[in-house]
Amino acid sequence: MDIDELRSDTPGCAKVAHLNNAGAALPPRPVIDAVAGHFELESLIGGYEAAERNEAPIARFYDAVARLLGARPDEIAFVENATRAWDMAFYAIPFADGDRILTTTSEYSSNAIAYQQVAAAKGAHVEVVPDEADGTLSLDALEAELAKGDVRLVSLNHIPTHNGLVNPAAEVGRLCREHGVLYLLDACQSVGQLAMDVNEIGCDILSATGRKYLRGPRGTGFLYVRHGILQTLVPPFLDLQAADWKAPDGFVMRDDAQRFETWERHVAGQIGLGVAADYAAGLGMAEIEDRVLGLAARLREELAARPGVTVLDKGARPSGIVTFTVEGRDPAAVKAAAREAGVNVNVTNPVSHGYDPHARPAAVRASVHYYNTDEELERLLSVLP
Ligand SMILES: Cc1ncc(COP(=O)(O)O)c(C=O)c1O
Numbered sequence: 001m002d003i004d005e006l007r008s009d010t011p012g013c014a015k016v017a018h019l020n021n022a023g024a025a026l027p028p029r030p031v032i033d034a035v036a037g038h039f040e041l042e043s044l045i046g047g048y049e050a051a052e053r054n055e056a057p058i059a060r061f062y063d064a065v066a067r068l069l070g071a072r073p074d075e076i077a078f079v080e081n082a083t084r085a086w087d088m089a090f091y092a093i094p095f096a097d098g099d100r101i102l103t104t105t106s107e108y109s110s111n112a113i114a115y116q117q118v119a120a121a122k123g124a125h126v127e128v129v130p131d132e133a134d135g136t137l138s139l140d141a142l143e144a145e146l147a148k149g150d151v152r153l154v155s156l157n158h159i160p161t162h163n164g165l166v167n168p169a170a171e172v173g174r175l176c177r178e179h180g181v182l183y184l185l186d187a188c189q190s191v192g193q194l195a196m197d198v199n200e201i202g203c204d205i206l207s208a209t210g211r212k213y214l215r216g217p218r219g220t221g222f223l224y225v226r227h228g229i230l231q232t233l234v235p236p237f238l239d240l241q242a243a244d245w246k247a248p249d250g251f252v253m254r255d256d257a258q259r260f261e262t263w264e265r266h267v268a269g270q271i272g273l274g275v276a277a278d279y280a281a282g283l284g285m286a287e288i289e290d291r292v293l294g295l296a297a298r299l300r301e302e303l304a305a306r307p308g309v310t311v312l313d314k315g316a317r318p319s320g321i322v323t324f325t326v327e328g329r330d331p332a333a334v335k336a337a338a339r340e341a342g343v344n345v346n347v348t349n350p351v352s353h354g355y356d357p358h359a360r361p362a363a364v365r366a367s368v369h370y371y372n373t374d375e376e377l378e379r380l381l382s383v384l385p
Contacts, residue, residue, distance in 0.1 A: 001287055006371050017376035020344040022161065022189055022321050022367030024211040024218060027276065034275040035217050038268035051267050058267060061274030065222050068277045068285070069206070070197035074256035075230070077223040078270050082188040082209035083110045085223035088260040089184060089205045090114055090155070092233035097123035099152035102145055104129060104137045104167060106160035108186060109354045115155075124152065128355050135165045135314025142172065146179040153182045158196075159189035162348040162356070162365070164296065164313030164321045166194070173202020182229070188212065192276075193292055193320055195285035204229050210269065213292075213320070213369065216276035220269040225257045235260050283370075291370040292320035299366060299377050308385050312363055323348060323363045326384060331364045337383040345380065 007013040012026035027035075034057065041050040051058065062073035079085035091114070095101075101115050105128055115126040130141045137156060145151065154176050158169045169185055176183035185203040190196060192213030198206060206224040210216030225233065234253070235242060241263035243251040253259045280288060299322050303309050308327035326334055331347040338345045349362040366380060 001283065001291055001370060003371065003373065006283075007373075010371050013371055017343040017372070017379050019338075019366040019368055019372065019376065019380060020346045021369040021372075022212060022365060023346050025192075025213060025215040025369050026371070027215050027217065027272070028279055030279055031216060031272045031276045035268045035272035038271050042268070047267070054267075054271060057271045057274060061270045061277070064274040064277035064281070065224075068191070068196075068281050069224060070199050071224050072227060074258075075198075075224050075227055077225070077257040077260040078265060078273070079207075079221045079223050079260065080219055080266065081221040082186070082207050083221075085209075085221045085260070086111060086184070086186055086207035087114060088235050088237075089207065089223055089225060089233060091118070091236040092260075093153060093182065094232075094234075095122040095124045095152055098150055099124040100145075100150045101126045102129050102142065102151055102154045103127070103355070104156045105131055105356050106135075106137075106157060106163070106165060106167070107155075107355050108157055108161055108188070109352050111155065111157075111186060112354055134316055135163070136316070137167050137172065139168060139171050139175065143175055146175060146181060151179065151181045153184060155184040155186070157186040157188070159187075159193070159319045159321065160356075161189065161321075161352050162363070163323045164300075164318030165315030166190070166317060166319050169201045169203070173200075176204075177202050189319070189321065192280050192288070194289050198224055198226070210273040210276060214273070214276045214280060215369075216273040217266070217269045219266050220273040222273070223257060223260050225260070230255065230257060230259070237262075239263050288370050292368060293317070295368040295370075295372055295374075295377065296320045296322050298374070299368060299380075302377065302381055303384075306381070306384055320369065321365060321367045323365050325363050331362045334364045334383070338380055341379055341383050343376065343380045343383070 009029045010026050018026050062076045065076045066073040132138045183203045184205040187206050187208045191208035204226045210220030211218045241261050242259045243253045304311050310325050312323045345366045348365045
């Protein structure tokens with residue numbers, strides 16, 4: 001990877017040391033040009049006319065995302081963010097009284113709220129599977145719960161929002177297949193960060209966002225639904241993109257993943273997300289993963305050596321998300337000091353991960369991407385004790 005070249009392809013790198021990639025990463029020039037170019041075209045010739053002219057890059061989105069994940073283009077839907085993508089699939093699952101939903105302690109709170117809503121409405125039960133000592137989901141505990149029966153869904157995050165752990169997604173997939181149980185993976189923080197293949201992972205459904213490690217535009221996301229289960233899921237909302245109206249009073253749903261879409265959308269964003277997926281694939285996901293994990297490991301090592309700094313990340317091989325606290329300093333004050341020094345970090349707090357019994361009240365989150373440098377990490381360290 002030529003980091004200098006990649007940085008010069010990323011205008012934001014000249015402005016700031018951006019260590020908030022788990023929030024929203026800096027987009028590269030081709031993504032910026034694609035989004036701005038389409039919006040400009042809309043302004044000049046009209047939105048519908050621009051969509052007609054840019055039919056090919058709009059359609060490219062499906063191929064690009066499918067290629068990145070080892071999926072089929074007809075298994076991909078464009079959705080405005082990861083939460084709605086996840087929702088569209090989750091609320092399509094026909095839960096019944098007594099169904100069990102198994103999840104993890106590190107689950108994202110929006111997902112947890114949806115579990116509780118469905119539990120109250122349908123009589124399903126939400127159960128949080130215990131962790132291993134290293135904080136990742138315990139496979140033994142998951143297997144024991146699956147063996148008890150009545151599990152309708154295993155649903156977890158690949159990488160949580162609030163610490164660096166990476167859940168054993170493929171091992172979970174193997175267990176779900178053995179037990180014939182549906183598997184939904186929230187890959188919001190892992191797509192664009194880790195090399196991933198949906199067939200190796202074995203998930204039935206996967207949701208992700210555009211703006212984080214994929215470096216796409218905000219207001220974009222996508223859903224993957226395995227071809228074999230598409231027909232079993234009826235989306236909670238249907239419009240004339242998702243279904244065909246059959247006069248006088250009927251409709252037929254699409255038989256591909258676009259049944260989870262809406263007709264109106266951020267077209268420039270869809271084009272931009274396709275470009276972002278191609279950009280990541282062009283660099284190579286294995287190379288991206290190595291670089292991100294290497295930078296994060298270096299940062300953790302430096303942080304751990306600082307007096308009063310506690311690194312909070314769990315897992316045997318943590319991700320690009322580095323979380324820590326500084327004794328006697330509010331995480332918000334650390335964020336503000338970093339901003340003064342031209343470094344973007346974020347603060348995580350328990351509203352986003354309500355099930356986690358070990359989570360601190362708040363922590364600093366420095367999430368690195370491949371375009372970050374050692375000098376940028378040093379700049380963050382320079383504001384710490
Ligand atoms: C693990 C995880 N899941 C889901 C989401 C929600 O993504 P979005 O904001 O695109 O809906 C986030 C956002 O931070 C996340 O970290």
